Amino acid sequence: MELLFDGIATxxxxxxxxxxxxxxxxxxSLKVSAxxxxxxxxxGVLGGTAIALSRFPGKRLVVSLVNTGMGVPPVVAGLFVTxxxxxxxxxxxxxILYTPTAIVIAQTFIATPLVMxxxxxxxxxxxxxxxxxILALGASRLQMVWLLLLExxxxxxxxxxxxxxxxxxxxxxSMMVGGNIKGYTRVLTTATVMxxxxxxxxxxxxxGLILLVLSFGVNYLLTVIQQRQRPR
Amino acid sequence: xxxxxxMLELEGLFVKRGGKRVLDLPLLTLAENETxxxxxxxxxxxxxxxxxxxxxxxxxSGRLRFKGKAIDLSGNTTAYRRRLTMVFQDxxxxxxxxxxxxxxxxxxxxxxGKELHRQVDLALERFKITHLGRRSAxxxxxxxxxxxxLARAFALQPELVLMDEPFNALDPLAxxxxxxxLAHNLHLAGTAAIITSHDRDKVQxxxxxxLVLDKGRPVQYGTVDELQQxxxxxxxxxxxxx
Amino acid sequence: MVAALLALLLTVPAVAAPRPxxxxxxxxxxxxxxxxxxxxxxxxxxxxxxxxxxxxxGQAIVMGRRGEADLLLAHAPRxxxxxxxxxxGSRRRPVMQxxxxxxxxxxxxxxxxxxxxxxxxxRISRTQALFLSRSDHSGTHTKELELWQKAALSPxxxxxxQETGMGMGQTLSIASEKKGYTLTDRGTWLALRKNxxxxxxxxxxxxxxxxxxxIEVNPALSPRINAAGARVLADFLVSGQAQELIxxxxxxxYGLPLFVPAGAAAPLRMRK
Numbered sequence: 001m002e003l004l005f006d007g008i009a010t011x012x013x014x015x016x017x018x019x020x021x022x023x024x025x026x027x028x029s030l031k032v033s034a035x036x037x038x039x040x041x042x043x044g045v046l047g048g049t050a051i052a053l054s055r056f057p058g059k060r061l062v063v064s065l066v067n068t069g070m071g072v073p074p075v076v077a078g079l080f081v082t083x084x085x086x087x088x089x090x091x092x093x094x095x096i097l098y099t100p101t102a103i104v105i106a107q108t109f110i111a112t113p114l115v116m117x118x119x120x121x122x123x124x125x126x127x128x129x130x131x132x133x134i135l136a137l138g139a140s141r142l143q144m145v146w147l148l149l150l151e152x153x154x155x156x157x158x159x160x161x162x163x164x165x166x167x168x169x170x171x172x173x174s175m176m177v178g179g180n181i182k183g184y185t186r187v188l189t190t191a192t193v194m195x196x197x198x199x200x201x202x203x204x205x206x207x208g209l210i211l212l213v214l215s216f217g218v219n220y221l222l223t224v225i226q227q228r229q230r231p232r
Numbered sequence: 233x234x235x236x237x238x239m240l241e242l243e244g245l246f247v248k249r250g251g252k253r254v255l256d257l258p259l260l261t262l263a264e265n266e267t268x269x270x271x272x273x274x275x276x277x278x279x280x281x282x283x284x285x286x287x288x289x290x291x292x293s294g295r296l297r298f299k300g301k302a303i304d305l306s307g308n309t310t311a312y313r314r315r316l317t318m319v320f321q322d323x324x325x326x327x328x329x330x331x332x333x334x335x336x337x338x339x340x341x342x343x344x345g346k347e348l349h350r351q352v353d354l355a356l357e358r359f360k361i362t363h364l365g366r367r368s369a370x371x372x373x374x375x376x377x378x379x380x381x382l383a384r385a386f387a388l389q390p391e392l393v394l395m396d397e398p399f400n401a402l403d404p405l406a407x408x409x410x411x412x413x414l415a416h417n418l419h420l421a422g423t424a425a426i427i428t429s430h431d432r433d434k435v436q437x438x439x440x441x442x443l444v445l446d447k448g449r450p451v452q453y454g455t456v457d458e459l460q461q462x463x464x465x466x467x468x469x470x471x472x473x474x
Numbered sequence: 475m476v477a478a479l480l481a482l483l484l485t486v487p488a489v490a491a492p493r494p495x496x497x498x499x500x501x502x503x504x505x506x507x508x509x510x511x512x513x514x515x516x517x518x519x520x521x522x523x524x525x526x527x528x529x530x531x532g533q534a535i536v537m538g539r540r541g542e543a544d545l546l547l548a549h550a551p552r553x554x555x556x557x558x559x560x561x562x563g564s565r566r567r568p569v570m571q572x573x574x575x576x577x578x579x580x581x582x583x584x585x586x587x588x589x590x591x592x593x594x595x596x597r598i599s600r601t602q603a604l605f606l607s608r609s610d611h612s613g614t615h616t617k618e619l620e621l622w623q624k625a626a627l628s629p630x631x632x633x634x635x636q637e638t639g640m641g642m643g644q645t646l647s648i649a650s651e652k653k654g655y656t657l658t659d660r661g662t663w664l665a666l667r668k669n670x671x672x673x674x675x676x677x678x679x680x681x682x683x684x685x686x687x688x689i690e691v692n693p694a695l696s697p698r699i700n701a702a703g704a705r706v707l708a709d710f711l712v713s714g715q716a717q718e719l720i721x722x723x724x725x726x727x728y729g730l731p732l733f734v735p736a737g738a739a740a741p742l743r744m745r746k
Binding site: 086087088092093095097098179180181182183184194196197198199201 | 493494496501504505507510513514525526527528540541542641642643644662665666668669696698699
Binding site: 138140141 | 310337
């Protein structure tokens, strides 16, 4: 119990004093996960909508694959990305391994199936005739897609929050492809594991608490957007 | 038919679904300001006809002329679809306020600002739902929701309105009141309309002419009086007789 | 905003800057915090960027063989020697030393306190006292296996020999919880002992010396190996400047140094 209070006290101290290293680690966590979520949102929402709205042979297989992708352990995604980015791998020449870019790539692989899977379900959950009604109001195909997305905004926003939550708290893949290099690829989760391993449990707890606060902040923002009335 | 300025001319409309013939209509014309009712047993192809005319369904074959201009139903129909609109049995409102719903079609056409508000307010007035403007679409009764759907359609000042069983979900009183407002608005704007319905009273009240479909084929066509006097098909007899 | 984020993250190093050096090292060195001191200094002085990846010695050696790392800083002498004889490394130099200690519950059920390590392990085996092994191909694990071998014992599969598969910190926590014995490097011990209900029971034995070597990976293994950078980094680690920093490392925090630089005349016996 005392350890928990120590952790809270340390977290408070680190934040108030604007400890440079903690700030840079927090900022990196935010940047990397926000970018990964953004990319996976574009691919996931647009891809999921396209799948939901089209008819093609093997559609059920594709949707199954997407849904299975949601359950892939993040560390497996990390392993896959590592193998791709190794010097001996197909993309080794770009020397992306152990950089923040690599973490963004791995986290995008993790978040995209999640966002896509929920998007497919969200769009399929709309009344089928709604598509026709929107077209009957004179919408172009692009306008129709936009209006459908707007109509499904509640589950879609939930999908994005789930994507962000999943990657900002992820440690295995981030460790593998990032390397937890001080000042360069060290994020809140990998730093927490490291401090734990060093025996600095109060610092580890503090970092964990900071991660929670960060996560809450982002989700609060997204929830406000989600619950907003449609703009005039 | 008559040498009237034809709003709509359909020739050889043929739709097949899963190998079965759904609609086979050799000829249909609609005059300006005319309201045509399409009736027939279930599965007669009434909805298919409306969807084809609305540009929402690509028929297997058929030629359509809208106010003299040939329309390619298999290509990009956006410009054509902006000249007419359709209302369905389910109001299919969006998850926002009534005003926002009515504004949707106008926004699609790039209308905004003061002009948008003006047209929305006008449409709400025409269907007597000004007081519901700020209400969420989720909090409406069946009758109110259908009014919103109609207001949303008429706000666009379409040249033709298609309505697929628009009164079905309403109770008899709501139906009666709505039909009067609808008739009034059709007349006011001079809008042509095609309506499908099972309700004899409404057909009599609204329609200039009636087209009877059975298994995709036309079996009778004429004014309400003509159909009442002489039924070519058991369905017609039952419809107007009872 | 997306553009700004992308720009921030993907800042490509200037064409003129030298290629980064990938240093594969062990978690014990990273956990001690030594590299947090040495690497930034090296980067400033040399202009090289170092990507330090802390993995087990076993994994570091595999990475070296695959050409995925340029320099290895490991403490698994037998595996390292095999690495060199097979021609995977071009140069191997000692950097520093410390020692391993056997820790266990204060009650010491196997009565190993003060014994030479071989005798201690035999007593543990005879009394079937609980022993925790990292079992993760790390340098510590490799040393532990060597010691069992020297004591002519093979404890694998016995009920009292439990393999955690985890890092040193976690293994020590488990040993503390379950009142078992385990082998640990002194550096990690000093960092974590305040949270553990364990004591040092065996130390100072010649068999417990832990040497760290810097191995430059043979550039012939892969065209992408940064041999020049590895050489410069290795030179730095054995340089007087670095060796002096190593000698003083840990004194302010623990009251005594964690490592002995290889440049010193003879390895110091460290008590407590």
